[in-house]
Amino acid sequence: MTAVVAVEKMRELEDLLLGMCRIRAFEQRALELFDEKLVRGSVHPYIGMEAIAIGVCAALEPHDFITSTHRGHGHCIGKGLEMSRMMAELLGRATGYCGGKGGSMHITAMEHGMLGADAIVCGSAALGVGAAYGLQLQGKDSVVVVFFGDGASNQGIFHEAANLAAVLSAPVVFVCENNQWAISTPVECSTSVENIADRAIGYGFPGVVVDGNDVREVKRVAGEAVARARAGDGPTLIEAKSFRIGAHSASTKTDLRSEELLGPWRAKDPILRFTTALREAEGFTQERLDEIEAQARTEVEAAVRFALDSPPPDTAEAFTDVYAPAAWNVNGTLA
């Protein structure tokens, strides 16, 4: 390996780690701010699943798009959104991505290719396929990633979206984040197949299972699916197997799951696994790993400060961005 390649590889590994640490630090602070009643609505932590968003988004280009879920902070950070404007959105401030009117579950940032998070379970699957088809019609080579959960994979809209994406050869990558639970329902009680990825067979496109706690594997598998979509060969369903380490949300703290179940997954923490691998197999020092983690925490503190220093939205903004302009409602007048 030449020195240049070695440096590039080192930087790539550092970026993957920094991305995961940013998500972890962002959410730990968001949960604290929720407890301080500074975040309204809820916070659905992605803790333990960071490798999925970071691995998938690392396989994307800036001109690619994603859609997200109620558990979407990781997707936004992975796609390069500014944590300061995200935190401001969570705190309902005017400087947030949606002017403080969307909150944690509705962050949208078209300039970063973030088509929107959606609190409706699987709500963005059809939107993602529509966007991908639109991009294809415009002759663009962008790809759309649709993130959704194991619970969401049983929604009718997923199956319609998957079928249509296949029929249209739309440049979509469906990423099912199988964290084994949908609030209090374990996946084996809601889903008839062992691998959700197997459902792709029914629509005629590839389905792949990946270890969702291994950021490099996620990136590799996502890279193949993105290349396939970009080449015009249609969708792929990736099932990233992981686990929700924390409670379903900050406002749904009851957790039925036993320590016996949680313990082994804590040991498979994607950040812990990656830092161990970087130290033991890639020559990273503990000092460098600590620096990266500290950098993420410092950036998050700056984001919190930015959000706390930002004003709330003006009340005059309450009705802006609510409806798209329609021919019969130009300038807010109902003709």
Ligand SMILES: Cc1ncc(C[n+]2csc(CCOP(=O)(O)OP(=O)(O)O)c2C)c(N)n1
């Ligand atoms: C259409 C719809 N049904 C029910 C809900 C309530 N709800 C919110 S999150 C959730 C569980 C979703 O599970 P999964 O898709 O596995 O995502 P996870 O929360 O595990 O990330 C449910 C049922 C909702 N928001 N939308």
Ligand SMILES: [Mg+2]
């Ligand atoms: Mg789930």
